[in-house]
Amino acid sequence: MDGQLKLKQASVLLVGAGGLGAPLGLYLAAAGIGRIGLVDFDVVDFTNLQRQVIHGTKDVGRKKIDSAFETMRDINPFVQLDRHETALSSENAFQIFKDYDYVVDGTDNFPTRYLVNDACVLLNKPNVYGSIFRFEGQATVFAYEGGPCYRCLYPEPPPPGLVPSCAEGGVLGILPGVIGLIQATETVKLILGIGQPLVGRLLLYDALGMKFRELKLRKNPDCPICGDHRTITQLIDYQEFCGIPHQPVEAAPVTGDIEPSEVKQKQDRGDNFVLIDVREPHEYQIARIPGARLIPLGELPKRLGELNKLDEFVMHCKSGMRSAKAVDLLKQAGFAKVRNMKGGILAWSDKVDPTVPKY
Amino acid sequence: MARILIPTPLRQFAEKNDSVELTGTTVGEVLGALTSRFPDLKKHLYNDEGKLRSFVNVYLNDEDIRYIGKEASPVKEADTLSIVPSIAGGAHRG
Numbered sequence: 001m002d003g004q005l006k007l008k009q010a011s012v013l014l015v016g017a018g019g020l021g022a023p024l025g026l027y028l029a030a031a032g033i034g035r036i037g038l039v040d041f042d043v044v045d046f047t048n049l050q051r052q053v054i055h056g057t058k059d060v061g062r063k064k065i066d067s068a069f070e071t072m073r074d075i076n077p078f079v080q081l082d083r084h085e086t087a088l089s090s091e092n093a094f095q096i097f098k099d100y101d102y103v104v105d106g107t108d109n110f111p112t113r114y115l116v117n118d119a120c121v122l123l124n125k126p127n128v129y130g131s132i133f134r135f136e137g138q139a140t141v142f143a144y145e146g147g148p149c150y151r152c153l154y155p156e157p158p159p160p161g162l163v164p165s166c167a168e169g170g171v172l173g174i175l176p177g178v179i180g181l182i183q184a185t186e187t188v189k190l191i192l193g194i195g196q197p198l199v200g201r202l203l204l205y206d207a208l209g210m211k212f213r214e215l216k217l218r219k220n221p222d223c224p225i226c227g228d229h230r231t232i233t234q235l236i237d238y239q240e241f242c243g244i245p246h247q248p249v250e251a252a253p254v255t256g257d258i259e260p261s262e263v264k265q266k267q268d269r270g271d272n273f274v275l276i277d278v279r280e281p282h283e284y285q286i287a288r289i290p291g292a293r294l295i296p297l298g299e300l301p302k303r304l305g306e307l308n309k310l311d312e313f314v315m316h317c318k319s320g321m322r323s324a325k326a327v328d329l330l331k332q333a334g335f336a337k338v339r340n341m342k343g344g345i346l347a348w349s350d351k352v353d354p355t356v357p358k359y
Numbered sequence: 360m361a362r363i364l365i366p367t368p369l370r371q372f373a374e375k376n377d378s379v380e381l382t383g384t385t386v387g388e389v390l391g392a393l394t395s396r397f398p399d400l401k402k403h404l405y406n407d408e409g410k411l412r413s414f415v416n417v418y419l420n421d422e423d424i425r426y427i428g429k430e431a432s433p434v435k436e437a438d439t440l441s442i443v444p445s446i447a448g449g450a451h452r453g
Binding site: 019108109110113131133134135136138153154155156157158161171184202204210213214215216217218220351 | 366367377408412413414416418421422423425426440443444445446447448
């Protein structure tokens with residue numbers, strides 16, 4: 001009963017409602033943590049469901065934070081759930097972190113991991129760390145009562161491109177479940193003050209070999225943020241630190257109309273964009289543009305979860321009217337790079353490829 | 360012969376091996392033997408100045424070599440070396 005009270009009085013911030021955040025959210029809510037905050041601004045996609053078990057097929061297209069909270073509330077309606085629907089940044093990290101006892105890092109990129117670490121070290125909050133790659137994972141607790149931090153382990157991130165990302169490598173769907181639950185276990189242990197916390201030890205998990213190994217994790221006296229001669233005393237620009245160039249100013253506009261000939265050029269150049277045909281299936285049977293993906297206008301609102309907001313889109317229909325509506329719809333849903341192909345497939349037939357029949 | 364464990368992200372540069380047995384009396388010698396056998400690994404482990412990259416940690420058994428003599432750390436028969444690179448996966452782009 002004492003333990004349950006400690007859990008009830010505790011507050012935990014989850015950074016990320018993805019692969020690691022999913023099992024964490026489920027079990028920490030079930031454990032009866034008093035207050036759980038969640039930082040996430042992403043939307044549920046079909047490809048997430050293989051590992052992000054806090055979301056289901058009915059949630060595709062919804063905000064992850066809404067979907068996760070609904071599930072957690074269903075498991076335990078007595079947990080206070082605090083939303084932080086934003087990208088964690090150097091500007092907001094202190095403000096968000098300061099009201100929580102523990103921070104659990106379930107992010108997926110180096111800039112955010114260094115940001116979470118630095119904010120935890122500077123605010124003196126334990127950082128329950130987990131990370132995954134394909135078939136292996138790592139877990140530890142950083143910055144616990146002056147213990148080693150992420151920078152003690154890795155002073156610097158790899159330059160972009162040198163280490164393949166999860167997106168390239170993929171990940172065994174079950175893996176974040178294992179690592180996320182190790183993080184959940186450590187969080188609950190810290191709150192209850194029981195057992196030996198995973199401090200000063202880096203736990204490595206190899207799913208293929210089904211082996212757990214443990215390495216010593218020492219505090220680095222030369223650590224730039226928690227060492228004897230610290231040089232970092234405030235949050236920095238983590239994109240720059242990780243060698244990621246700031247988004248360049250867009251040279252060509254990615255809104256408005258685009259000529260069919262320009263779409264053809266983009267295809268020939270192998271530009272990275274998605275051509276969406278919003279006509280009906282029977283029209284698609286009559287004539288189609290190679291490479292176009294059929295999503296009829298009427299189905300588009302409920303199929304937005306299939307599309308990635310970061311991609312560039314060209315929408316087309318028969319003559320350009322329905323696709324203009326589709327462009328508006330995508331923009332309202334937060335898609336930034338969407339254009340309408342002028343004159344539709346009729347213009348394509350006239351100007352690009354006369355073998356495409358007109359109807 | 361010391362065993363050296365190769366982590367998943369680097370196996371593609373080591374003919375898919377997850378571990379290899381190599382000879383060497385120091386950590387530096389074993390790593391040298393590793394990169395001669397798999398030259399593609401070199402740029403992932405060392406920077407242009409020939410120093411171990413700061414996002415790649417090497418452990419001799421369970422000790423981080425940075426605290427026990429770095430690449431000069433003596434290696435005995437039956438020791439295990441692990442390369443542990445930083446990985447960042449965990450959320451939505453997985």
